[in-house]
Amino acid sequence: MEPKKIKLVLCWHMHQPHYRDGLNGEYRLPWVYLHAIKDYTDMVAHLEKLPGAKVVVNFAPVLLEQLDDYAKQMRSWLHSGTHVQDALLNWVSGETKVTQDLKQRFEIVQACQKAFAPTMIDTFPAFRRLLDMSNCDEATTLEDAICLSYFNEQYFIDLLMWYHLAWMGQSLRQDDERVENLIETGQNGVHFTPKDQRVMVEIMADAIEGVIPRYRRLMEAGQIEISMTPYGHPIVPLLIDFDSMKDAQPHSPMPESECYPDGYERAKWHMEHGFKVFEEHFGVKPKGVWLSEGAVSAAAIGLLDYYEIDWTASGEGVWRHSCEASHLDHHDIASKRALYQPLQHATQNCALFFRDDGLSDLIGFQYKDWNPQDAANNFAHNLHNIANALGEDVEDYVVSVILDGENAWEYYPDNAYHFLSALYQTLVEHPQVEMTTFSEALESGVRPRHLPVLKAGSWVYGSFSTWIGEPDKNAGWDLLVDAKLTFDKVMASGKLSEDEVRLATEQLAICEGSDWFWWFGDYNPSGSVKDFDQLFRRHLEKLFILLGEKPPEQLSIPLSYGGGDMENAGTMRRN
DSSP: OOOOOEEEEEEEEEOOOOOBOTTTOOBSOOHHHHHIIIIIHHHHHHHHHOTTOOEEEEEOHHHHHHHHHHHHHHHHHHHHOOOOSBHHHHHHHTSSOOOSOHHHHHHHHHHTTOSOHHHHTTTSHHHHHHHHHHTOTTOOSTGGGGGGGGSOHHHHHHHHHHHHHHTSOHHHHHHOHHHHHHHHHHHTTOOOOHHHHHHHHHHHHHHHHHHHHHHHHHHHTTSEEEEEOOTTOOOHHHHHOGGGGGGTOTTSOOOSSSSOTTHHHHHHHHHHHHHHHHHHHHSSOOSBBOOGGGOBOHHHHHHHHHTTOOEEEEOHHHHHHHHHHTTOOHHHHHTTGGGGSOEEETTOOSEEEEBOHHHHHIIIIIGGGSOHHHHHHHHHHHHHHHHHHHGGGGGGOEEEEEEESSSSGGGSGGGGHHHHHHHHHHHHHOTTEEEOOHHHHHHTTOOOEEESOOOOBOTTTTSSTTTSSSHHHHHHHHHHHHHHHHHHHHHHHTOSOHHHHHHHHHHHHHHTOSHHHHHOSTTSOHHHHHHHHHHHHHHHHHHHHHTTOOOOGGGGSOSOOOOOSOHHHHHHHHO
């Protein structure tokens, strides 16, 4: 007699914020296309090679749009030499020539160090030697980098090519002969040519164009479920009600503004525009919605009910606070038994799944230092223990493992290729594990348990402290509220054309994204804080311009300076 199986849902969240400068349209940071050639390609390749592996993949619509845009811009440059709105891409393609300008040279060298050195730079001796030649690892000013004046243009071409080769996913290195040839060229000490630079862009364009169709094929084959996040990745409970923060942060300071004006309607807009973008790419409406950052509240779940969404998910902190407030059985909470049952809040219909933080963080932070097969075996052994503890009713439970599908792999050897291969194979073959999706789990008969009280919070600490309740973050909200009040006034005036209304509304959605607030605060590294602070203020400035209003002088003043030392933790989540 075969043992009963525990249902496992692996959910990978794919998200990058809107990196285009609000004023000039240039991409200020390259993470969309770099993660596309490294992570989005690798993650789908694993699934294509093992049809028995079932997962949920969540896409933020604002990421889907940027993937489309990059693919079109790269293809346009290849066909007609059209300028690409990304400085790093223009440098590596040769569209922008490297001059004697020291500032430009310093920016290139700085850009080409933005990778985790032990796994992405040091593994390529030729790349490592080029960076060592510049002696700019610790350089923070132009004066520190004066030696770059003496390098020829070829040095920077080789450096840029190696940087992009280091960001290539393992599947591209294995399956695309062009990538293999470029790596061999560099390893043999041969300088890269303009033809090589063009090939590099061709490789990236092909890879990025293929990302969404490849995931869609797996969805249509029934191997994966694809869910979405509201369009601009806003923190929906905070849009609806600032007071929702008090469930987990009762003593944190609030923004000066009492609320976000008409926030529920704005949350509806993000849902509806998200559905539109999602259906354009995948041909269907999603059954599940991962609210940005797993941020939930009773009102946010009510919104999902309004759109007849079957499921959502959040973190273990929200689950624990809610179970304790609901006075669920202490044993069920202490043993985490209730964690593996989907819950249904009060009279609401949407099923809530909750992330096993321990299992998720093993993948996100711990297994990178393990032998790949040992890590896969350990993960499976944990599932075996959970299944045994649940006993005869094991088939009524679901273990939810949810994490970014992009940021952890940089810290693994070979982009976690060996680990993920071992993990999928081990789970598919395990006699006590059934890989499934949230929708399939519900369709199979798993019944949500009643939850009288849902405490508002996110998958980060079970609170909203990453986005509100700190001076710099609150100041960001106050700026956004002021912009929204101006938006409302202009909309009420009726002075904008239909197209102008559309552009301003979409720009407001970008400003409402969660990522700006994530970075505000003195505990984050100053470089990253500066990048996101500038982007946020420039997006707000663009909104005022689209509304025909003068941008406030306050938008020229930085909100936050950072200065902390959390680069590693930040990179795991955001680059």
